[in-house]
Amino acid sequence: MTPGSDTGLEGAAGTDEPVGELPTVAPRLRDLRRRAGLTLEAAAARARLSPAHLSRLETGRRQPSLPLLLGLARTYGTTVSELLGETPAVADPIVRAGGPGAREADGWTYWQAGGSGRGMQALRVHVPHGRSQGELVRVHPGEEWLYVLKGRLRLHLGDAEHLLEPGDSAHFDSLTPHRIGAATAGGADLLFVHTLLQSSLAGLCLGGATTSQHHHL
Numbered sequence: 001m002t003p004g005s006d007t008g009l010e011g012a013a014g015t016d017e018p019v020g021e022l023p024t025v026a027p028r029l030r031d032l033r034r035r036a037g038l039t040l041e042a043a044a045a046r047a048r049l050s051p052a053h054l055s056r057l058e059t060g061r062r063q064p065s066l067p068l069l070l071g072l073a074r075t076y077g078t079t080v081s082e083l084l085g086e087t088p089a090v091a092d093p094i095v096r097a098g099g100p101g102a103r104e105a106d107g108w109t110y111w112q113a114g115g116s117g118r119g120m121q122a123l124r125v126h127v128p129h130g131r132s133q134g135e136l137v138r139v140h141p142g143e144e145w146l147y148v149l150k151g152r153l154r155l156h157l158g159d160a161e162h163l164l165e166p167g168d169s170a171h172f173d174s175l176t177p178h179r180i181g182a183a184t185a186g187g188a189d190l191l192f193v194h195t196l197l198q199s200s201l202a203g204l205c206l207g208g209a210t211t212s213q214h215h216h217l
Contacts, residue, residue, distance in 0.1 A: 025069075026060035028083055032076040033058070047075045113191065121194050127153065127180065128187040137179050142195040144178075145171045151188030154181045 033043045044054040048071065056062040057072075064072065069080045076083075093115070100112040107128045114122030137156075146153075147169040155162045155170055156179045163183060164170065172178065174194065182188040 025064065025083060025085075026058055028085060029054075029072065030058040032078060032083070036076055043075060047071050114193075123192045124149075124189070125192050126187055126189050127151075127182045129182040129185050137177050138174070139177050140174050142174045143171070144174045144195075145169065145193045146180075147191040149189040149191060151186055152183040153188045153190060154183045156180070 033040070036043070038046070040054055040058075041051050044051040047054065047068075049068075053062065057064055057068075066080075069083055073080050073083055095113055095115070103110050109126040111124040112122075113124045114120065146155075148164045148166050150166055152166075153164040153168075155164055156177075157170075157172055158176050158178075162170065
């Protein structure tokens with residue numbers, strides 16, 4: 001479909017007759033487009049709509065179908081719920097000691113230490129001594145922060161090697177090639193926070209020895 005067409009994703013919204021009352025959608029669509037710094041023509045091209053059709057959506061003269069809402073949400077980097085003005089449930093800010101249980105991958109043990117669906121992922125990690133994960137070099141978008149709780153940790157950042165003791169911490173851009181390993185026979189325990197929002201805990205830490213698993217720490 002070309003940007004100039006009024007078919008396809010527009011679906012049930014192909015007429016000017018209202019398809020239900022969605023009073024908050026029109027101004028929200030306009031605000032999100034302006035916040036993204038997009039002209040009407042540029043946003044329409046990304047959403048595979050005609051500028052005229054997007055204009056009618058933004059002025060409330062036409063109501064969007066669900067497939068069209070999904071496409072616009074992707075265009076503006078948001079969710080359908082936000083487009084509809086829905087208020088998400090408030091997440092519990094407290095993670096109790098008896099909360100989510102330990103999970104293990106290749107000998108490393110992880111405990112969730114923060115809420116899910118956040119801009120930061122917080123974990124408590126036990127790194128065993130002499131396991132193969134310490135040899136994996138990782139490069140990915142985001143930032144990482146770690147704090148050594150117990151044992152000694154060997155951190156490689158680019159060409160530099162650092163030995164961290166309990167109480168030491170590190171904060172670095174994770175586009176810097178990095179790997180860690182325990183420097184004591186009993187392993188090392190640490191707190192770990194990263195900003196890789198698009199990866200879930202399972203995608204970062206769990207499962208078989210896949211490429212996605214290698215994108216943590």
